[in-house]
Every structure is written in structure tokens, then in C-alpha cells.
Amino acid sequence: MYSKHTEIFGILGYPLGHTLSPWIHNTLFQLSGYDGVYLVFENQSWKEIGLRPLIDLGVKGVSVTIPFKEWAYSQANIVCNASKTMGSSNTLLFRNEIQAVNTDGTGAVLSITKSNSKLLDPGIEKQILLLGSGGSAKGILFEIAETLKNNARDKKIQRKIKLLARNEFATKEICDSLGNPDWITITTHEECMKEAENYDLIIHTTPVGMKGYGGEPLLDSHFFTKKHTLFDIVYNPLETDLVKQAKKKKAEIIPGYHMLLYQGIRQFELFTNSKAKTKWIQKVESLLLKQLKTRV
Template identity: 85%
Template structure:
């Protein structure tokens, strides 16, 4: 039931046929008793249209997906540190005459990783993290990884190395520059990765390759994986991409992509509603989310 007091939220992007964000947010509204509705605003011309029609409609906030995250950041007059540092946002909030940009991608990713195995982000461990891709998602995730490594390093000495493997070298250099060109962050090549297979313990795939509706080959060679690796592919539809299937064949650990979808969505819900999500709501949404994804196979 909706009324004149119902607050409108939604998601911007194109294409959005695969999105589960409305399902997540509307379930959270229902569980929390919040008078809100979350809609799909699918259009490939948002950069031309702009945000004014949404604001005039009374929309209170939107999630933003590829390929609009950098554009979303440019539309805001109030930005969070992650958005400012990386020039990319996945959340816009329209409040008090302001357009506020927030990036919850990194928060969702780091929560997914630490809940799986906290050692994967231990700055004292002399292992390497490999980031595949240099787009908006990679930017948000790398910012939060940087913050986590610094926060958990008592002597400010970070032993763990992070490397970026991407087709767009200039975008990779831009990410490094945005983070202050730290000595623990490097740009690598496919050939170098294959030589350093044993030095990695966490691989994070941030590109849309493997997502339903997207073609192309993963940047990383499928022969790369071993049982000593953990693969976190942020693609969640399908539940298992070809990259995940190859890694599983080699007995690598897998962090499901839908975990990031869940946790970044929870953070967005909290920002939208100015409230804290209860653990029982999160558990309920996770089990229903997995059921929904399995039904789409």
C-alpha cells in the first residue's frame, strides 16, 4: 500500500533487466515498516536527461550502476571521502536541497571479504591482492581496501601488496594517483601475474565480463587459479560466472558476488532511511536473495 507520504527511491542505469536492487530495498522497507518504494529508472540517456526530472518527481535517493558511477559523482555538491578520492559514486541522496554522493561499493566488498576471511585484508601478511579492472567498482573497492589496510596497520607499515590488472592502463594510473601513489599499490600485466601466481591469495574481479547480457573474455588467464587462492567475482547474475567455475575446478575458495550486492545495498538502505538495519533483516534478505538468484539460473 502506498500513500502521498510514501518516499520514492530507485536505481539508475542501463541495462537493468538483471537488477535485484528493487527486490532488496522493497523487502527491507517491508521488514522495517518504512513507508518507501524502490523503482527501476532504466534509460541509456541519463547523462543527457540529468537528475532534475527525478528531483521534481520527489525521488529521495537512487542507486547508480554501470556505466554511470563517474557521472553520478559529477552531479553532486556534497560528496563522501570515497567518492571524492575516486571520482565515482553508486549512491545519490536528494536531501535539504543538496545532491549527496556516496560510494557504498567498497563498504560492501570489504564486509564480504572480512566476513569470509579477515586475514585476506591483514596488512602484515606478505601476500598480494589482485584487482581485475579499473572502472567505477574497482575505484570504490580499492579506496575501502586502502582505508582498511591503513586502519589495521598499527605501525603504518603495510606489507601486503595490491596490484591492478586492467586493459585501460591510464585508468589504472589514475586510481593509483587518486590514492596518493602508495608504495603498496602497483599496476601489473597478465604475463607478470602468471609468473607471480603463488604470491597472490585474493583475486577481486570488478568488470561486468561474465554478467548476464555482457560478452567478452576475462582479463585473467583461466589457468591462473590454485587451491591457495580466494576469488571474489562481484558479478552476481549468474551465481557462478565462467571465471568462478574455473577457479572452483582448481579448488580455490569463492566469495559469492551477491554478498557485495547485499552489503552495499544494506548500507544504501541505511543512508536512504537514516536508520540501522537489524541483523535479522539482513539474514532474511540474504536467504531470499539467494533463493531468487537460484531461480534465475
């Protein structure tokens, strides 16, 4: 039941036929007893339309997805450090001013550390391979870099991060925005294949493999071994071709829907200015997995 006091939130992007964000947020509103509703704002022309219609409607905040994360950042008056550094935001809060936040990185880091906390240990000499250079890659890389720096404290970071993407300019831009630390560098497909055994964590951030998207993955089945952990942030389908190839080689898999869950939890906390309870998170995760399985 909705009333004149019900607060409106939603997701802004295009296309949005696959999105499960409304289901996650509306379930959290129900579990928490928060008087809110989360809607779908699907349009490919948000850059031309602008945010004024949403603000006039009384919308309190939106999640932002492909292809508007960089644009969303440019619309805000107040931005978080991750958004400012990477020029990309996946959350907008409409308060007295427009606030931009990036929860992608938070969701990714939680997904990785809950799977294996050692994967973000700055003292390990194995390398991390990040695939892609879009908005998700930016947010994830920023948070991983911050986590490694915080965990290292005054010690030298042994962990190296290599970036592999088709857009060389965007990849270089990411490195520049982080101050070009010597432990983050750009690599090529040929180098990756030669150095495959030097990596233990591979993070795939492109839409390739997502339902409705074509294209070839940046890596193939010859790359993977049982010593690798693959984190493909695509969650629909539950297993992309890349994940299937890695599983055949006995690689460990971090499910993409974990990032969807944890970044959504953080957005819920920002929207409602409250803390999500563990039992709510567990309930949403269980129901989310069931929902995804029905979409295969």
C-alpha cells in the same frame, strides 16, 4: 499499499533488466515498516536528461550502476571521501543538496572480512590482485586501502595490491588518486601468470561474465590454485565462467551477491537514516539467494 507520504527511491543505470536492487530494498522497507518504494529508472541517456526530472518527481535517493557512477559523482554538491578520492559514486541522496556516497567498497570489504578476516591483514606478505579499472574497482580499492591503513595503524603495510586492467590510463588514474603508495602498483597479464603463487586474494570487478555481457576474462584457469580466494563481484549468474574455472582448481570463492547485499544494506541505511537489524539482513540474504537460483 502506498500513500502520498510514501518516499520514492530507485536505481539509475542501463541496462537494468538483471537488477535485484528493487527486490532487496522493497523487502527491507517491508521488514522495517518504512513507508518507501524503490523503482527502476532505466535509461541510457541520463547524462543528457540530468537529475532534475527525478528531483521534481520527489525521488529521495537513487542507487547508481553501470555506466553512470563517475557521472553521478560529478552531479553532487556534497561527496563522501571515497567518492571524492575515486571520482565515482553509486549512491545519490536528494536532500536540500545532492549528496554522493560510494557504498561499493563497504559492501566489498564486508564480503571479504566475513569470509576470512585475515585476507585484509596488512601484515601478510601475500598480494591482492584487483581486476578492472571502472567505478566498482575504484570504490572497492579505496575502501580496501583505508581498511589496510586503519588495521596497520603505525606499522608498515606489508600487503601489496596489484592492478590489472585493459585501460592503462584509467588504471594509472586510480593510483594517482590514491597518492601512488608504494604498496599499490600496476601489473600485466604476463607478470600475473608468473607470480600467481604470490597472490592469495583475487578481486574481479569487470562486467565480463555478467548475464548479457560478452568478452574474455583477464585471467584463465591456468592461474588458479587451491591457495587462492576469488571474489567475483558479478552475481548474475551466481557462478561466472571465471568462478567455475577457479572452483575446478579448488580455490575458495566469495559469492558476488554478498557485495550486492552489503552495499545495498548500507544504501538502505543512508536512504532511511536508520540501522538495519541483523535479522533483516539474514532474511534478505536467504531470500536473495533463492531469487538468484531461479534466474539460472
